[in-house]
Amino acid sequence: MKKLLWKLLGSLALVATMGSVQAAGGGHPLDSAPNRVNSEAALQHGAKLFVNYCLNCHGAVSMRYNRLRDIGLTDEQIKQNLLFSGEKIGDLMNVSISPKDAKAWFGAMPPDLSVIARAKGPDYLYTYLRTFYKDDTKATGWNNLAFPSVGMPHVMWELQGIRTAKYVDEKDPHDATKTIHVFKGFEQVTPGKLKPQEFDDAMGDLVAYLQWMGEPAQLDRKRLGVWVLMFLAVFTVLAWGLNKSYWKDIH
Template identity: 60%
Template sequence: MKKILASLLAAFALVTGAQAAGGALVLDKFPKERVSDLAALQNGAKLFVNYCLNCHSAAFMRFNRLKDIGLTEQQIKDNLLFPTDKVGEVMKVSLDAKDAKEWFGAVPPDLTLVARSRASHDGSGADYLYTYLRTFYRDDTRPTGWNNLTFPNVGMPHALWELQGQRAAKFVEVADPHDPTKKTHQFEGFEQLTPGTMSPQEYDSAIADLVAYMQWMGEPVQQQRQRIGVGVLIFLAIFFVIAWRLNAAFWKDVK
């Protein structure tokens, strides 16, 4: 329980800091249907293991749980089991916490519950992650050489830059509406510096799959829970009608 609480607090700190820094940014809508698409979840799991699990852990998710999204144990062993040789192990990383703090300024938070934490915080959950992972840009003033439109001055480098390519963000100076003597920087758009291995459409689709997996990982039984909930409501509605008629039949002769 202490580990889960620590993970939630770390994820909460990440997303609340991002909200404070990214304030007025309008989040892009995550395609929610991906969460129930097994092919999308499988691709998202592959991206997560290859690009996220190098620094971030998912300490409350076991590799063998991926069988719930249609993967066989052999597929997991052959394609996704990089940090360990046991399919029953949790998704952990070998990155030393001291090294991580020295390199990035903070230990990368565990990602098992990050989508769920953001959703419980302000409801943006998947929309925030979907926007965040698509708004990195080159910034030579930052220690990592990267910055992010959704989370300004983020310590995380752009782990997926080879897929998206390198981009620069264009800003223009505008007068502050509350104080005309002050100038603020307003985002105008991105400029592609070098191409990635994916087209913009392919990259957006890949990020949608990755976010779908992260949302599923936060609550693997979400779809099952919702189906059971609908079934329970239907049962209660039918039982209410039966109980109402039984009550009427029982009391009909009582004056």
Template identity: 60%
Template sequence: MMSAKKMLAILALLPGLALASEEEFQYDRAPERSDIGSLQNGAKLFVNYCLNCHSASAMRYNRLRDLGLSEDQIKNNLLFSGEKVGDLMNVALRPADAKAWFGAVPPDLSVIVRARASEKGSGADYIYTYLRTFYKDDTRPTGWNNMVVPNVAMPHVLWQLQGVRTARMVEEADPHEPGKKIHRFDGFEQVSKGSLTPAQFDEQVADLVAYMDWMAEPARETRKRLGVVVLIFLTFFVFLAWRLNASYWKDVK
């Protein structure tokens, strides 16, 4: 059986399948997390699970110092295969092997949160909903399906934490085509419990998504702070220019 660590690394394979159904399912709002503890936990989840197959080639391990981690903490807790603290977050998996094993090359996750933003919600909303809406489906090769991406190629990587669920579907008449039946999603049914409660599971997913959101632009907070400084400077400069202009022209009739 594929380990949970390798399974989570297949995140986001074939996200474009069944777009019509994807448009029908509403995203849940991803909790906003900016505290260091949540981001550190999200980084641990990301490095331990996602970096087996997915790269984050725009990110270096030493950038995690921005989350309050020392180089020793990064070395001892987040490096497992001889990487150096200054290395990019790449993986040894060859694209040809990934294609043979998974049917597609796992995408780079550096900016996946930005890439999945749409009119339905942010990229964080998409990933947060996606990771929480897997259900057991024995008709699929992996045994799993997903409400956000129907017929997804990826198995449920977090099933040991969330437990096993099935999707409850209700058959109804199609309002657009008389005589035709459709199946409407009517919630999940828990088959077996996972190691976490539903609330705890959502917390872990929220931390992982928060880290991926941070990783898409690690300098975001610095940019915001600099923006405030620039606006304050421009405001002061405009005031100074106005007073100098008034002083220059005060004796001119």
């Protein structure tokens, strides 16, 4: 039994090691996204960015505009700041682009973003949104470190500005006869409307909104979970005291 347990632990360690090696060599390293799901200000700013820059091509068919009340927006604020094409406050966040046009322009219909944060993870989205760069060899004129040869153009280039990626050829540490293309940073060609830190903060807010949109009830669920754990803790103490009192005269 002991030998079987050690073999199992060894197998798990080997799988974990292989997984970490694959993650390290599987692409551009991911940056940690700031945790702002509890910030109404961040969620409201993220919702504004989403509607202005993402909703032109990507839908969110699981979300209605009036659900934005949950992040502190009034119906009037939603109407004035987030409804631009005659939508109603109770409408779903549908995309206006037709599948035919999307296929002609991008090769495929852009994916729905209702649960993209749950599918990809906040760190991936945060890195992806911040690592676009100009690449004239691509059909859209843009490329991305987290998603090489991405079909989506950099829709927020005016905010971030235009950048190019600097690469150098180095010898492959695993094979001296080969060379590899190593990323060495970005070069700012033209400035954007936002400073680099401001743009990163804006993308953090957008990612926070995408996280919240994937499960709008998550904050209520977490708050309720705290009360449930507190109740169970008190009930455990009472149950322990009752059990002790019941068995105290029995030897």
